[in-house]
Amino acid sequence: MGIRRAAKGVGDFLMETVGEAVAEAILTLLACVLLGGLVLIAYVSWSASPRFTIAGAGLISCFLAHGAWQTFRTSAKRPRLGLAALTAALFTATAMTALFLLLYAPGCGCL
Secondary structure, rough: HHHHHHHHHHHHHHHHHHHHHHHHHHHHHHHHHHHHHHHHHHHHHHHHHHHHHHHHHHHHHHHHHHHHHHHHHHOOOOOHHHHHHHHHHHHHHHHHHHHHHHHHHHHHHOO
């Protein structure tokens, strides 16, 4: 009975280890694809019109700054509506994407 339990424990451990390795490889691949897509968007945008690229980056920065202000301000007694909710959600999504890339993009070979 002890040998079966030990064999089952070793099998479970191996399955968990392989599952974690596969999941990490998939997340690293996803980070590489996302990073490549962002670089491609920047390249195509810059080659089409550098002025519009700078203007668009400035506009996105304003939206992200407003979203950060809405997210981190202390007097959030009333619910966010309209533009405030949109910019807060955009800031949160951008922050989560940046954190994801910070954790998984260094593992890809494209850097």
